[in-house]
Amino acid sequence: MNRRTLAVAALTGLVTNAPAQTIGTVTITTSVTTVNVGDTFTVGVFLTDNTPGIYVGAFDVHVSGVGAAFSTVPDGLVIDPSGSGLVWTDGFLGGIEPDGARGAGSSINLIFPFSPDQLEDLTVFSFQVRATQGGIITFNASDAGLTDIVDAIGWINSCGVGPCFMPYDEVTFNSATVTVIPTPPSLIPLALAAPIVTRPRRRPIRVSTAAPRAPARTPRASPARRGT
Numbered sequence: 001m002n003r004r005t006l007a008v009a010a011l012t013g014l015v016t017n018a019p020a021q022t023i024g025t026v027t028i029t030t031s032v033t034t035v036n037v038g039d040t041f042t043v044g045v046f047l048t049d050n051t052p053g054i055y056v057g058a059f060d061v062h063v064s065g066v067g068a069a070f071s072t073v074p075d076g077l078v079i080d081p082s083g084s085g086l087v088w089t090d091g092f093l094g095g096i097e098p099d100g101a102r103g104a105g106s107s108i109n110l111i112f113p114f115s116p117d118q119l120e121d122l123t124v125f126s127f128q129v130r131a132t133q134g135g136i137i138t139f140n141a142s143d144a145g146l147t148d149i150v151d152a153i154g155w156i157n158s159c160g161v162g163p164c165f166m167p168y169d170e171v172t173f174n175s176a177t178v179t180v181i182p183t184p185p186s187l188i189p190l191a192l193a194a195p196i197v198t199r200p201r202r203r204p205i206r207v208s209t210a211a212p213r214a215p216a217r218t219p220r221a222s223p224a225r226r227g228t
Contacts (some may be wrong), residue, residue, distance in 0.1 A: 027047075127134075
């Protein structure tokens with residue numbers, strides 16, 4: 001059985017016979033709050049736990065964006081973007097989707113004594129989004145439904161023979177918004193961009209309303225007198 005098979009089995013086959021605990025939190029983070037149309041930014045999934053004595057050990061989260069149009073970057077998914085090494089990358093389930101991304105994984109160590117690393121205050125995965133329309137994009141988190149053991153996040157405890165995922169009584173989801181500034185017109189009409197050419201003003205033609213004058217008469221020459 002290879003490492004990936006073990007990791008997947010850990011996500012899908014462990015028992016959950018302990019009482020649930022409260023409260024886990026899934027917070028969506030963004031690398032920016034304001035972008036221009038065409039810009040690319042990062043959306044992350046940050047996990048915390050608000051219950052003393054326990055910690056986040058597994059996650060199963062779906063992130064979707066609503067509002068202004070956007071596109072997800074096909075190769076923009078990053079597991080454990082902080083490089084903490086706590087998450088088994090070859091045990092990650094999920095991937096990029098048109099409206100966001102899904103992810104499920106755990107920090108479990110399957111070698112005795114089953115000491116899992118904590119996913120406390122950690123961004124477990126992130127993905128990239130390209131803004132394509134002006135407006136506001138809101139990113140929400142929910143249970144991805146990729147596993148039957150962990151709802152959205154879970155904590156880990158020992159069941160005697162190995163680790164067990166425990167559900168939280170309550171999971172708080174914190175969304176994030178990004179404002180996309182519309183692209184200004186890229187081309188201005190030539191008529192507006194070109195300088196205005198002024199034509200010389202012509203003097204108006206004056207039209208007289210007076211009656212036309214009679215042409216002057218040319219005096220007729222007197223006939224020459226005949227000699228007497």
